[in-house]
Structure formats: structure tokens, C-alpha cells
Amino acid sequence: MSVNANIAGLHSPEELKAALTDAQYVASPALATSAYLSLALSKPLLLEGAPGVGKTEAAKALGGVLGRNVIRLQCYEGIDAAAALYEWNYPRQMLALRQFQDSEVNLYGTQFLLERALLTALRNPTDTLLLIDEIDRADQEFEAFLLEFLSDFTITIPETGTERASRPPVVILTSNRTRDLHEALRRRCVYHWIDYPDPALEAQIVLTRASTVADATAQAVVASVNLMRAEPLAKPPGVAETIEWAEAATLLNTQGAIWPEAFARAIGVAIKDQDDLAYLAPKLDQILPGQAA
Numbered sequence: 001m002s003v004n005a006n007i008a009g010l011h012s013p014e015e016l017k018a019a020l021t022d023a024q025y026v027a028s029p030a031l032a033t034s035a036y037l038s039l040a041l042s043k044p045l046l047l048e049g050a051p052g053v054g055k056t057e058a059a060k061a062l063g064g065v066l067g068r069n070v071i072r073l074q075c076y077e078g079i080d081a082a083a084a085l086y087e088w089n090y091p092r093q094m095l096a097l098r099q100f101q102d103s104e105v106n107l108y109g110t111q112f113l114l115e116r117a118l119l120t121a122l123r124n125p126t127d128t129l130l131l132i133d134e135i136d137r138a139d140q141e142f143e144a145f146l147l148e149f150l151s152d153f154t155i156t157i158p159e160t161g162t163e164r165a166s167r168p169p170v171v172i173l174t175s176n177r178t179r180d181l182h183e184a185l186r187r188r189c190v191y192h193w194i195d196y197p198d199p200a201l202e203a204q205i206v207l208t209r210a211s212t213v214a215d216a217t218a219q220a221v222v223a224s225v226n227l228m229r230a231e232p233l234a235k236p237p238g239v240a241e242t243i244e245w246a247e248a249a250t251l252l253n254t255q256g257a258i259w260p261e262a263f264a265r266a267i268g269v270a271i272k273d274q275d276d277l278a279y280l281a282p283k284l285d286q287i288l289p290g291q292a293a
Contacts, residue, residue, distance in 0.1 A: 010036065016065070025054070025061030026197075026205045034192035035062055044150055044171035046186065049194035052238015055174040056133055058194070063129040068170065072131045073117035075138040081145055085155060087114045122155055125169035136175040140182065147185050197239065199226060205239060206246050213246045220289035221246040224263070225270065227287045231280065237270045245270040263288045 010016045016039075017032035027035070035058070038045035047055040063070035073084055096105050115123070121130035135143065149155070153165035173189065175181060197205060199222045206218040213221075221242055229236045237245070248266035249259070257265060264284060271277050280287060 010039070010065075012036065019065045020058075020061050021208070023061045023064045024208055025057060026201065026208050027058065027061075028197070028201065031058065031192055031194065034190050038172075038190040039170065041190065042168040044173055044189040046173045046175065046181075046189035046191045047194055048175045048177050048191070050196070050236075050238070051176050052236075052240055053194045053196055054239050055194055056131070057240075059129065059131040059133075059172040059174065062170075062172065063131075066129060066170065068127060068129040069124075070131055071117045071121050071128045072133055075132065075134045075136075075142070077137060077139065079138050079142055081142070083116060084118045084142075084146075085116050086119045086157065087116065088159075118149060119155060119163070121169045121171070122153060122163060122165045125153075125165045125167050129170045129172065132171065132173045134176060135173050135185075136178045136181060143182055143185060147182065147188060150185075150188050196226075196229060199223065202239060202242060206243050209243050210247045210250075213250050217246055217250055217289075220259075221249070221263075224287050224289050228271070228280065231283070233271070233273070233276045233279065235271070235273045235276060241270045241272075260288055 010019060013029065013033040013036040016036045017027050017029060020027045020032065020035075035045055037043075047058060049055055060070055092111075117130065117132075121128050132146065135146070138146075150171065153168055154162060155164075156162045173185075196202070199219070202222045202225075203215070203218040206213055206221065207215060210218075225237050225242045225245070245263070245266055248269045249262040252262040252265055253259060267277070267280075267284075267288075271280065
């Protein structure tokens with residue numbers, strides 16, 4: 001077992017699950033086990049699932065448990081190595097040339113280097129958690145580059161030389177599965193699929209993250225959200241929307257709105273697409289929660 005698994009005094013998946021709960025992230029036993037094995041084996045953790053199931057929040061919570069700064073690389077179509085590794089500060093280099101025309105200037109000194117997420121994690125493997133978010137949004141060329149980086153955690157800067165991590169950094173990748181990732185990248189990682197939580201677990205998540213929400217309200221909201229997810233919506237509500245809907249309805253209820261009205265008035269917190277709202281409009285009587293405590 002690597003040193004990483006014991007950094008925060010974690011010696012089992014159960015201890016990690018309890019620590020995540022203390023950090024207000026309710027993880028399933030399977031997720032806690034996958035995260036623990038990722039740490040113990042010094043392998044990246046690949047989290048896949050629909051948008052809104054808590055993949056990014058899982059990475060942030062794990063960073064908090066480990067006492068690490070989360071360095072987030074948000075992937076997007078067209079992202080390249082420069083955006084992920086480093087860039088030279090060309091305006092500052094040109095200014096230095098103009099200021100010191102008669103002196104020798106090292107244009108490739110550290111003061112001119114702009115670190116990006118991968119280089120920062122490489123140089124600080126014991127203090128950071130590298131979150132590579134939504135890797136499926138990047139193109140396959142960047143995915144291939146990333147696979148090479150994850151294989152040996154080495155970066156070559158032509159002007160200064162090769163840098164290698166003193167130990168493998170903690171890395172979490174997330175994917176919404178908008179496209180299939182290369183099999184080689186999957187093999188490099190510990191894999192876990194995060195599905196929408198079952199109603200009991202989601203109600204527990206709501207109660208953990210929203211202290212003002214009553215137990216009956218949490219259960220009612222979760223039941224309604226599950227009905228919504230069964231409909232062919234363009235953007236079904238995620239766990240974050242469940243929490244926010246419960247909080248919003250509770251707030252409106254304290255201001256005098258009765259429960260069905262409170263849920264209906266706050267539905268824009270849960271459903272954030274006009275076509276989805278129009279589709280659900282004739283079904284609201286069956287979907288909205290009734291009386292809640």
C-alpha cells in the first residue's frame with residue numbers, strides 16, 4: 001500500500017466513507033471503496049455518470065478529507081497541452097528585453113513561467129489533488145496526451161528540461177460519458193460509475209447538506225425528483241437540484257406558501273430548461289409532493 005492511502009490516517013474504505021460523511025459528502029460504500037483503492041494503489045480514479053450525480057463534489061470532498069488543495073483542469077473542446085501544462089509569459093519577457101537591453105536576460109527563468117494545472121500538480125504531489133473534469137469534452141488527441149502524462153507523471157519543458165513528480169499525485173478524472181473514452185485510459189484508472197442515488201440515500205444527502213429541511217420534506221422532494229427523472233427530460237434534475245429544491249420550498253413555506261404551492265413556485269430551482277418545464281406542466285399534479293412536514 002502506498003503512502004497516499006495513509007496520509008489522512010485512512011486505513012480502510014469504511015474509514016474513508018466516514019471521513020467523507022464528516023465532510024458533508026454522503027458516499028456509497030462502492031464509491032468509498034473505489035476512492036480508497038485509488039489512493040492505496042496510487043492510481044487515478046475515473047468517475048463516470050450523468051451530469052449532476054456528484055462526481056465533481058466527490059473530488060472536492062476527497063481533497064478536503066486529505067487536506068489538499070484541489071487543482072481543477074476543466075476540459076473543453078479544443079483544449080491543448082499548453083492550456084493544461086504551462087505557458088511562457090510573453091508580454092513579461094518582451095518587457096524584460098526592453099528594460100535590460102544591455103544585460104543578459106534569461107527569458108526562460110521561473111519568473112516567466114505560467115504554471116497550469118498539470119505542472120502545478122506535478123511539482124506539488126503531496127499538497128494537491130488534481131481534478132481533470134469532464135475529460136469526455138476534450139478531443140481524442142488531448143486524451144492521448146493525458147494518458148502519456150498519467151503513465152509516468154513526467155513533463156518535458158524544452159527550454160528548461162524534464163520534470164518528474166517525486167511521487168504519483170492524487171488524480172481524479174470525471175466524465176459525463178458524452179463519448180467513449182479510450183480503453184487505454186480506462187485501464188490506467190480505478191473506475192467507478194456514479195448513478196443517481198437510491199431514494200433513501202438521496203434523502204440522507206439532502207438532510208446532510210440542508211440543515212433547514214425536515215425529514216418528511218426531504219423524502220417528498222426525493223420522491224418527486226425520481227418521478228421527474230423517469231420522464232424524457234433534456235436536463236433531468238441532479239442531486240444538487242434536489243437539495244436546492246428542498247431548501248427553496250422550505251424557505252417559501254416559512255413565508256406562508258402551503259406545501260404544494262411552495263414546491264410549484266420553486267420548481268425553477270429543480271428544472272432549468274423551458275422545454276422540460278412545458279412538458280411537465282400538465283403532469284405537475286401527479287409529480288409535485290403533497291403535504292410535507
